Amino acid sequence: SQTIHQWPATLVQPVGSPLSLECTVEGTSNPNLYWYRQAAGRGLQLLFYSVGIGQISSEVPQNLSASRPQDRQFILSSKKLLLSDSGFYLCAWSIEERGSFGSGTRLTVV
Amino acid sequence: AQSVTQLDSHVSVSEGTPVLLRCNYSSSYSPSLFWYVQHPNKGLQLLLKYTSAATLVKGINGFEAEFKKSETSFHLTKPSAHMSDAAEYFCVVSEPLSGGYQKVTFGTGTKLQVIP
Numbered sequence: 001s002q003t004i005h006q007w008p009a010t011l012v013q014p015v016g017s018p019l020s021l022e023c024t025v026e027g028t029s030n031p032n033l034y035w036y037r038q039a040a041g042r043g044l045q046l047l048f049y050s051v052g053i054g055q056i057s058s059e060v061p062q063n064l065s066a067s068r069p070q071d072r073q074f075i076l077s078s079k080k081l082l083l084s085d086s087g088f089y090l091c092a093w094s095i096e097e098r099g100s101f102g103s104g105t106r107l108t109v110v
Numbered sequence: 111a112q113s114v115t116q117l118d119s120h121v122s123v124s125e126g127t128p129v130l131l132r133c134n135y136s137s138s139y140s141p142s143l144f145w146y147v148q149h150p151n152k153g154l155q156l157l158l159k160y161t162s163a164a165t166l167v168k169g170i171n172g173f174e175a176e177f178k179k180s181e182t183s184f185h186l187t188k189p190s191a192h193m194s195d196a197a198e199y200f201c202v203v204s205e206p207l208s209g210g211y212q213k214v215t216f217g218t219g220t221k222l223q224v225i226p
Contacts, residue, residue: 044216044218046215046216094204099204100156
């Protein structure tokens with residue numbers, strides 16, 4: 001069976017510091033991978049999705065970037081965090097109609 | 111292009127009364143549709159999914175949803191609300207990209223409040 005791991009669960013970072021959130025998937029090959037953000041009081045927003053190694057599509061312009069160095073690894077990064085980057089970040093995988101979410105990372109930028 | 115509209119940002123019901131959370135979708139293909147629930151400070155949990163089989167889908171915790179193609183709707187219902195149902199609910203549509211992959215779009219969410 002497939003499992004998805006996302007870490008850390010919570011993170012407090014100062015404004016201007018870098019960010020790296022990691023997500024890995026086990027038990028499947030060549031999944032689609034996604035990064036979502038849920039800002040306080042708002043719905044989930046798709047940030048990035050990837051259909052293969054090195055292939056990243058960005059849905060919205062922002063202070064963040066994503067990379068997929070390996071088939072089952074998806075990384076969300078920022079060089080300098082902004083206060084507005086605070087939120088709940090979710091990684092997800094899918095293959096056809098199957099998929100699941102990671103447990104999420106709550107990021108607070110102070 | 112695909113989109114998902116959750117018609118109510120907040121729904122409030124009394125414990126023991128029916129729940130209706132509305133979702134309309136737009137898709138160029140025959141989509142797969144999902145409902146997820148997110149309890150405070152927890153990750154998303156899949157309630158149910160429709161993938162072109164039976165149009166009435168039964169999920170966990172007594173929830174069910176009916177796929178109505180003519181109305182492009184996938185409303186979530188439960189006959190009797192429980193206090194533990196208070197959470198945020200997301201309607202999700204998934205459709206194929208070129209190359210056999212899927213693109214997933216979330217609705218903006220509906221917060222369900224259950225009043226004792």
